[in-house]
Amino acid sequence: MLKSVLAALFVAVLGTGAIAQEFQFEAPPLFDNCGDPSLAKARADGVTLGFSPSPPYSSLDPATKEATGLDVELVKAALKWAGVTKFKYEVMPFGQLIPALLADRIDVVAANIHVTPDRLKAVSFTGPAWWYGPAIVVAKGNPAGITSFDTMKGKKVGAIAGSAADEYLRKIGVAVTAFQTDAEEFSAISTGRVDAILEDDVKVIEFMKANASSPIEIVQNVAIPDELIFKYGYGYARYALRKADCSLRSAFTQGLAEVRGNGQASAILKKYGLTNRNMFFFPL
Template identity: 95%
Template sequence: MLKSVLAALFVAVVSTGAVAQEFQFEAPPLFDNCGDPSLAKAKTEGVTLGFSPSPPYSSLDPATKQATGLDVELVEAALKWAGVTKFKYEVMPFGQLIPALLAKRIDVVAANIHVTPDRLKAVSFTGPAWWYGPAIVVAKGNPAGITSFDTLKGKKIGAIAGSAADEYLRKIGVAVTAFQTDAEEFSAISTGRVDAILEDDVKVIEFMKANAASPIEIVQNVAIPDELIFKFGYGYARYALRKEDCSLRSAFTQGLAEVRGNGQASSILKKYGLTNRNMFFFPL
């Protein structure tokens, strides 16, 4: 009898493991009386998500017109919790996303974007989604001798135009060579057109995995200035909306908290090779 019960339990466990995990939520959306119509409109008409092509964060299949990537999945999961189920996509260089948002070509900057002083003047942000850190990338052997943020001064440093890296480097007095795309930026450091680039560690690691022969490396053991984390853009990855779209932003923010709380965000991160370490910027 015991053997039969154990066998049945084993089959049940195996069967359960074979089925895609379904995520449940404790709390329902409660935003009906927030005062502005942005959430109601999004639930009825859907939203247009804007992003730049930047694996593993986001990309668009040219054949199917379907968007994929870590940020795309997180954004859609959070918005679906809030009752938004229709999505369109606009792809453009990162530096054009906020102007497109303000011009109402898109409704959400769905490429992960960080809080910076300049951006706060123009847009509002969701609550935290996930986290990654900055990386200084140099040619193999580090011929420019870069060991800290201070040693970037006086050298040719690349960054994506309009990025948190671009804004911070200019603030500390670094002359920045700005690039519109990841491909241009990585080509510049690989061919020696710049001495270093400041980029997201997740993006750099993804590039190095896909291009093992590329002659670049990450500078190790660099102290990260506090203001880079807490003021200039390498705090939590978030998403941006128009300031007037308060009810949509509130619902979106709670949706992010709900998908972090029920394990769905963790599952998405792991799907793209990350871990629960990327849920928080402080050590777990």
């Protein structure tokens, strides 16, 4: 019976032509300039990872000088697969990471970062690491009446300086109050110094779990503009490298695919309270 039902479905769907599904890509090909010595140098000398403090995704233990967190573990796992085993760390505000990369102070932006038009002018990106979406956060009761991205225009809206949220909000004409750290940003919305913030949903959920009495909430049922996903930065989280370091980037990218393929990435996500929902773009 089951076979006949499946056969009937197969004929119904494919007999008159398969249903076409269109897939969009949110990053361009990134294979240019390979043949450079960056991978060999990284294997011999190690790399310096740069990130901003954002527990549980990245942090530096002041006592041991060892870095921990979801992104740090993913980056190190992928690079170790590629034969890179020595790591140093530089911690700085998010907005300083790309300038530090271009100045050769760091070799990898190891904070999760997204493809945006401005960033593509300066740096290149690994393949996909993990996924999360944007969240609009307001004071409890939503006194500013923010229900969409358009309704943030004319309001005081906070974002991390240099983030995808910052770049997109400015592009659509929102006056952004920029913050250097997560703590400053969450303090501003909790105390009413801004009407809203645009942040990563996973970061907001983590903050709300740790600060249950904080008088904030996520605006529900907000339509996410395609442009925000496919052009301005809320596709996959990736990591950034100098454009010239193609051999390192290619090996790093395959390393990310390998740790996704063998289950290690899934285990790291679960260790930090996330699920396989965060493995895939627009997960069901």
